[in-house]
Amino acid sequence: MRLSLSIGVIAFMHSYAQAASYSPSQIKGISDPVLIAKIEGYMPPICSTLYGDAKHWSPWSNCSATCGQGQQVRYLNGVGQKNMVTNGCDIQQDTQQCTGTECPQDCQYSDWVDWSPCDATTGTQVHSRTEVTPALNGGKDCPSLWGPPSEKRNCAVDCQGTWSNWTDCSGVTATSSRTFTVTQYPLNGGVACPSTNTKDCNPTCGSIGWGAWSTCDPVTGTHTRTRNVPVDTSFVRLTVALRQNQCPTVDTQACDIDCQLGDWAPTGSCDPLTGAQQLTRKILQQSVNCGKPCNALQYDTLTSGSKSCAVDCKLSGWSDWVCDTSTGQATRKRSITQNPLNDGAACGDLQETKDCRLINCTGPSCTAPLTCETGPWTDGACSATSCVKISTANMLYPVRDAGLPCNLYKTSPCTLDAVMGPWSDWGACDDTAHQYRTRDIVSNACNGGKIAGATTEKRSCQQICQDNFNPWNAWGPCDQTSGTQKRTRTIVNSPTPDQQPCLTTETRTCAVNCVMDNWGPWGKCDECTGIQIRNRTVSIPEQNGGNQCPPTQDSQTCAVTCLASEWTPWSTPDSTCSCTRTRTEIAPAINGGTCLLTQNDPTCSQNCETSDWSVPGECIKSGPHAGTQQSTRAITKQQCNGGAACPADLERYTPCDIDCQLSDWTPFGQCDLQTQQQTRTRSILQPAYHNGAKCGPTTDFKACGSCAEIVSSFTYSECDAKKGIRTGTATYLYKPKNGLACNLVVQEPCTVNCVVSDWNMGTCHTQGNLAGQQLFTRSIVVAPLNGGTKCGDLKKYEKCVVDCKAGDTWSAWSECSSMGFQHRTIDVLFPAQNGGRNDECTVEEQKTCPVDCDIDPATGVVLQESLNGGKTCKAAADELGIPSGGYSDYSSTSTVSFMSMISSNKTYAMAAVATGGMGLMFIAGFFTTRRRNGYNTISHQAAL
Known part of the structure; x- marks a missing residue:
């Protein structure tokens, strides 16, 4: 039994491909399927048949192959395993063959449909094909494998249009013509449009124009013209037409010649009395027939005339200057000897006046500004109060000198003696044996005048004193402090004790002249008036009628700067590190004073200041800073004159993420026909930085190899001139892959050019429209096919000698x-x-x-x-x-x-x-x- 089972295993391995169709009923004589299976040694199919329902088995696994032959597996589930021993099955796994469903499938086109009719607008026609098998699972698409689904080619479009009517017979060429109006222009070698057609004709007299008139003959008064028949190929036809139509060929008619005159020429000089000049002109051509006659006013052909001429004014010479002492002005005159005519030069002034002082003036003084001329100064009275006298003068010529600088008033110091009033009566004798009298100073002395005398006098009123004294000595010097002077005398006999003592000293007032100190410095200029003052003091005042003191104060004009507002604060330094401040003018400068409204300080200092860092810019994608963002700051204030220096870092970079960027795929490269594979690539346009998206693959492959590439060039037979077809054969250069099958035999149209016979010469025509033309003909030997060279004209006319x-x-x-x-x-x-x-x-x-x-x-x-x-x-x-x-x-x-x-x-x-x-x-x-x-x-x- 074991031996037969081993044999059965061998049989299983040999015939597994047919196991799926095995049936126990096919074994004759034995009805127990399990026994049959054991005899045959083919248990798995039998168990699969016995337990083929979903109740005993798991679902089939996916096919092990995505393309081509593979296997599927299933397993006994719990119910199947439970009955496995009972039914004599000793398997737990079943397999079967399968075919993958993802095999690559290339696209396939249908055959080409016929070419469409030729489009007369574009001169093209198209044909197309459709996809009958789509590309699946990575198979090649139709355009890359077989080319586009439609094709376009040029096609011949013949010219179409209509002829216009024949024109009237031309009197210049003796021909009539018609033109072709094109409604469809030819394209791609189609029949060309005809040009203008012409034919000979017999023109009428009126259509043959006249030539230009000849020059009018001044003797006969006629001119002629002839028909304008060009000396060319049309001459004979035009001449015959003129004769046959009995057309006049010469036209003679009367013509008019106008009088022709030369240029006007003067016959004399300009007449100063009339302002006219006589003119004449010569007759160059007398009038003929109805031409404009000579010497006719209405035709402006007069041979003599006149024209206005300019006569300049003429004047006599100037008279001598005559000075009018009453006005101070000198006058000279001239007269007109010839009045101007017809815009001649005008006469100008006939009288001139000027200052009498300039009549004979020479030298630089003549150019100096003049002042008014005045009479003698008249001095006024000397003022005892101010010690100044006022002098006045009068303008000699107020009319002439009006507006000229003029000084008619002046002041000057003056000298006055002091004036004393009368003495009073002597007073009573006082206890000192003296009596007094006084007088007043009416006015003090001025500027060195005789000073005032004493205002008080005293005398002894006791006779004894007068008798015992020597005469008085001269008065002593005047005491400048007290304004007094003394005199003394000596006693001859001293008085007795019982007598009053006698006066030996006598005092009186005396005039003290004023003495002034030196002038002090000029004071501050008054900004309101533009005047500054200096002072001096009286060192010795005037007393008792002495010379009065002059003014103790003097003034003069002074330059006052303008009144301005407060200075503005100093500005920030400019590009040259200079600061500026300004102020505005409130009141103008006086007497030439300055007005400083702007000040510059080239030494002002300033610390450097910068702006805040800018917002980071775009990510930098190349260069040494790729993958970073730049921030900048700018210097808003420059360092000036020792201020804090500017920082060196005005830009900084922070990391940023940049995604990889790839170029578009290049077209697939040339197909490697050995492997029937082609490659395309793409380049990295932007590398990735930091956490940016990384770059994908830069190389890609796909299958390739069309029939045109793996098949040799077709070798074509001779073109069949009757059918216009030739046959081509080819062989494989490379073994086809990817299921490709190619056509190695083709038939295609071929071009058959037209073949014509030689030209046959006809008869030379001597008359009619074809006169001088000879007909030549030829026939078609081979007709053109498939766009071959057209046959061209089969008849032509050429010139022949007549x-x-x-x-x-x-x-x-x-x-x-x-x-x-x-x-x-x-x-x-x-x-x-x-x-x-x-x-x-x-x-x-x-x-x-x-x-x-x-x-x-x-x-x-x-x-x-x-x-x-x-x-x-x-x-x-x-x-x-x-x-x-x-x-x-x-x-x-x-x-x-x-x-x-x-x-x-x-x-x-x-x-x-x-x-x-x-x-x-x-x-x-x-x-x-x-x-x-x-x-x-x-x-x-x-x-x-």
């Missing part, structure tokens, strides 16, 4: 013109073109013919000169009975006029001119010389 062909019959000769010419013409069937010969075509012939002289019988004016042997003017005068002495007996020739006519008149000069090598067709004229009826006829054959 020789001129003339008709057979000449017209009759025309009448002889006033210039002595006749002409005739011949029709041209078709002109030479594109370098063809004109030798066979002579469009016009011309010959000279005789022209008789024509004289106006009334005026004798020659109206027509004799030409080419016609009747001379002398012969014509004889026929009219006019004296013929002044008329010519000669008939001139038209040969010279013929040459000028050829060069100036196209209808005479040529039949056809064309560009591109076409030659000129010249004129043949016939000229012969013969004598007819006594007149000279000049004929001459010339080929020009």
Whole structure:
């Protein structure tokens, strides 16, 4: 039994893949499933079948493989284990195969749909495809694997539009044209828009414009113009049109010539009496026809006239200066000898006055300011009170000197003697044997005047004293303190005891002159008046009629500074460490005083002061301070003159968190076709600092390798010109991975260019709209396909040489013109073109013919000169009975006029001119010389 079980284990290992479908009923002859299982040695499947419900087993585990083949496991639960032995099962675990559901699945597109119709607005068309299998579980998406879901390509858009109506036939080009109005412009090589179409036409007379008028002939009073036919490829058609439509080619009309005058020229000098100057101008051109006539006032063509001229004033010379002693002013005059006219220079002043003192004044004193002129000073009385006399003067010339500085009042010290009043009577004799008398000082002496005398006198009133004394001695010096003086005498005989003593000394008052001390220093300037004072004292006062004391006080003006407010506090130091204070003016300065309103102190001190630290700024992300925030402070006050110094640290840095910042992923790099893997990277734009978010991976990989990359270039067969298709084959360059399968055979359209035959030459047209054109044609050998080169035009016209062909019959000769010419013409069937010969075509012939002289019988004016042997003017005068002495007996020739006519008149000069090598067709004229009826006829054959 054990042997069979071992064999069963071997069988289990061999056939486990089919165990899930094993059924005990398949073993014939034995119905006990447990027994069968033991015989077979395959217990786990049997137990799984016996207990396959959720009642006995746990749920299956997840598949062990997320992609591909794996296993799932389940276990017997409590109920299953309880019955395990009873039922003969000896397993507790069951397994089964499983397939992972997360295998990568690449996206797959459907086939391309057909290209959309071409969009005429953008010149593009598109086709698209859709996703039929989505990318799952990391599989490649369709755009990265197969490209975009839609494609756009350029497509050809042909030009579309409408033609306008044909224009009227141009008289300049003899063509009519029409234009193409575009409603759709071509794109991407589509059929181009046609240009303007033109065709030949026959213009009417009115559409062929006239050229400019010639200069008006001053002799004939006419001017001419001719048709403005350009000498180009249109000349022949325009000339033929003019002839066929019988259009006039020359227009002669009368013209007006105005009188032409030269510039005005003076014929004399300016007339001082009238202020006019005569002018004349020459006639350069007399008027012709209705031109403006000469010497006509209404047309401003007078040949003589006048114009105003400026006459300056003229004056006589100045008279001598005459001084008026009553006014002090001198006057001089001049007179007008010529009054001004027509804005001539004015006369100016006719009279001048000035101060008599300046008539003959020379030298620097003449420029000094003048003062008023006064009469002699008149002194007033000397004031006994002030010792000053007042002097006055009068202005001699108050009118002249009004406003000039003038001093009419002055004071000066004066000298007065003292004046004494009369003596009083002698008084009574007093106890001392004396008697007195007095007198008053009426006025004191002034400035050195005679001083006052004594005001008191005494005398002895006892005879004995007078008899016993010698005469009095002279008065002694005046005592300056007491104002007295003494005199003495000696006693001859001393008085007896019983007698009154005699007076030996006598005292009287005496005049004491005032004596002054020196002046003291000037006092402080009075800020209100601008006056300062100095004083002196009286050292000896005046007494008893002595000279009075002069003033004890003197004053003078002084500079007063302005009155100002209090000084403001000193300012903070400025950039130069200077402080400033100011004040405002209250009252102005006086007498030139200063007014200091601002003071600077360059020595003021100040401590350095700084602001508070600023709020930290943004986190710095690079450089030496990366990962920090900067705070700053500024110096608000600078250190000045010894103040506290400023700190050195004006910025500081504190840590901050910075998250890592990565760049966007680069596009995946080139695919490594060996591994079919491509890489993309990203760079660290900002490293992380401190607690900031850290950086993630900087490299990423994904599967790659499209068919275009692992398949070789297609080798294409030759293009099938009938179908426009070629076949390409390729091989694998690298073994495909990731379930990729590629198409190695393709078919695609190919470009087939148009092939055309050689050009076949047609007939050269000589007439009609295609004259001078030759048709060439060719056919298509291979038609273009798939945008191949288009075939181009299958027919074209090219210029061909056409020789001129003339008709057979000449017209009759025309009448002889006033210039002595006749002409005739011949029709041209078709002109030479594109370098063809004109030798066979002579469009016009011309010959000279005789022209008789024509004289106006009334005026004798020659109206027509004799030409080419016609009747001379002398012969014509004889026929009219006019004296013929002044008329010519000669008939001139038209040969010279013929040459000028050829060069100036196209209808005479040529039949056809064309560009591109076409030659000129010249004129043949016939000229012969013969004598007819006594007149000279000049004929001459010339080929020009």
